[in-house]
Amino acid sequence: MYFLLKFAPLFLAVSVCHGWLFGDFVGKQKELDEISLWPLPQKFQSSAVAFKLSPARFQIVYAKESSAGPSCSLLENAFRRYFEYMFGDLKKHEKSRKKASDSDLVELKVWITAADPECDGYPSLQTDESYELTVDAPSAVLKAANVWGALRGLETFSQLVYEDDYGVNNINKTDISDFPRFAHRGILLDSSRHFLPLKVILANLEAMAMNKFNVFHWHIVDDPSFPYISRTFPELSQKGAYHPFTHVYTPSDVKMVIEFARMRGIRVIPEFDTPGHTQSWGNGIKDLLTPCYSGSTPSGTFGPVNPILNSSYEFMAQFFKEISTVFPDAYIHLGGDEVDFSCWKSNPDVRKFMEQQGFGTDYSKLESFYIQRLLDIVAATKKGYMVWQEVFDNGVKLKDDTVVEVWMGNKMEEELQNVTGAGFTTILSAPWYLDYISYGQDWQRYYKVEPLSFPAESRHKDPCVERTAAVPR
Numbered sequence: 001m002y003f004l005l006k007f008a009p010l011f012l013a014v015s016v017c018h019g020w021l022f023g024d025f026v027g028k029q030k031e032l033d034e035i036s037l038w039p040l041p042q043k044f045q046s047s048a049v050a051f052k053l054s055p056a057r058f059q060i061v062y063a064k065e066s067s068a069g070p071s072c073s074l075l076e077n078a079f080r081r082y083f084e085y086m087f088g089d090l091k092k093h094e095k096s097r098k099k100a101s102d103s104d105l106v107e108l109k110v111w112i113t114a115a116d117p118e119c120d121g122y123p124s125l126q127t128d129e130s131y132e133l134t135v136d137a138p139s140a141v142l143k144a145a146n147v148w149g150a151l152r153g154l155e156t157f158s159q160l161v162y163e164d165d166y167g168v169n170n171i172n173k174t175d176i177s178d179f180p181r182f183a184h185r186g187i188l189l190d191s192s193r194h195f196l197p198l199k200v201i202l203a204n205l206e207a208m209a210m211n212k213f214n215v216f217h218w219h220i221v222d223d224p225s226f227p228y229i230s231r232t233f234p235e236l237s238q239k240g241a242y243h244p245f246t247h248v249y250t251p252s253d254v255k256m257v258i259e260f261a262r263m264r265g266i267r268v269i270p271e272f273d274t275p276g277h278t279q280s281w282g283n284g285i286k287d288l289l290t291p292c293y294s295g296s297t298p299s300g301t302f303g304p305v306n307p308i309l310n311s312s313y314e315f316m317a318q319f320f321k322e323i324s325t326v327f328p329d330a331y332i333h334l335g336g337d338e339v340d341f342s343c344w345k346s347n348p349d350v351r352k353f354m355e356q357q358g359f360g361t362d363y364s365k366l367e368s369f370y371i372q373r374l375l376d377i378v379a380a381t382k383k384g385y386m387v388w389q390e391v392f393d394n395g396v397k398l399k400d401d402t403v404v405e406v407w408m409g410n411k412m413e414e415e416l417q418n419v420t421g422a423g424f425t426t427i428l429s430a431p432w433y434l435d436y437i438s439y440g441q442d443w444q445r446y447y448k449v450e451p452l453s454f455p456a457e458s459r460h461k462d463p464c465v466e467r468t469a470a471v472p473r
């Protein structure tokens, strides 16, 4: 907490609707007598024995026993990155490297223990991010099953380094054993309401890694704009982006975000929210949205995706086939929130369809009809899906591995109880919306939320599953 009071946020996740902010607070400056680790490790023991650390002598190396070595580009990249975080520009040190200076600690040995270090893999919901770190002269040792735990441990090591009164780098004798409380620690960025340049997204990913966040929930399109360039349907961004060339994400931009995130142990989960929140889709795809009526004539405005046309589902099948190959994560977020029924109600064809299906005047049944077909389409691509809570509330039949995201603040605990009671994994975002910030230090309550403060008997009994139950610690 002390840490957070001292440093201003460098990056803010900007979102009007579904943003949640947590932990975008970065501070690398160290002072004596502070335990400035963030987030605090599970087990932490430090002593007043301080070792000098000279950038001219110190190296990050592989332990002899490590299953990963110099051919692991993910770790090579991380070693370079963390060396620079700790000591500044590498080139500057090339000169001073020749002049040997005192260093009590000469190396950090990184020891990957699993047979497959996962150098070329992607992190997942099941990833083991645990690590053990021992700092003692002359060698510190960082032990982790795979590269993902090693990334978290490197972050912790870098946070332990501080400058003494003479400007010399120090690190204290320390023992740490650490693992995350929750398997999903996410930040949502909305790049539709405000287009976010690539470098802003990368800077956010960097800040996330410094705070051990591991999921970038990319709310990439929405009503206002469609910046994602689809290879299958280029007209979506050509007609739906704020600008078809400057305010778009090209296939290579998307690849870069995914790889930059992977290098930092971060999953990228794209959200393509339907049937609501789709005004920008309608610019490029004819007949995708429902025509709204004013009395007996079309009003010229459009509502959610038209659920009564087969062409809507044919479009979704092709579109999500592409999305499932572009994004490597096992999950796609399908949205499903805040569907406004007024346009559907106004449309005589929709009313007729409701009658034929026996839905009466219950438009949530029509919404479920649409979502059900969409889920079947996406399940056929072999991806899992995440949905906003309304989809669960409306009684849509969900695959067992569906993740339900609880975003509404009222009756949050009851909702968590219902979702987990039905056997689903849940992600909680309700308490961490950025637009809850009004004035002063009211953000403190973000840190006081206990995600598991709902009755325990309805939660999963399996502690592994429970670990996946919510957002940050």
Ligand SMILES: *[C@@H]1O[C@H](CO)[C@@H](O)[C@H](O)[C@H]1NC(C)=O
Residues within 6 Å of the ligand: 032, 033, 034, 035, 046, 047, 048, 049, 050, 172
């Ligand atoms: C680190 O060592 C210094 C110097 O002995 C000591 O003053 C300080 O309290 C130690 N810090 C921690 C977090 O143990």
Ligand SMILES: *[C@@H]1O[C@H](CO)[C@@H](O)[C@H](O)[C@H]1NC(C)=O
Residues within 6 Å of the ligand: 310
């Ligand atoms: C839409 O698809 C369904 C099922 O595949 C079929 O029974 C129906 O005739 C189709 N409707 C139109 C208008 O093509």
Ligand SMILES: *[C@@H]1O[C@H](CO)[C@@H](O)[C@H](O)[C@H]1NC(C)=O
Residues within 6 Å of the ligand: 393, 411, 414, 415, 418
């Ligand atoms: C939770 O489930 C109960 C029983 O089905 C229901 O009455 C209640 O409204 C649900 N709570 C929420 C917040 O949806």
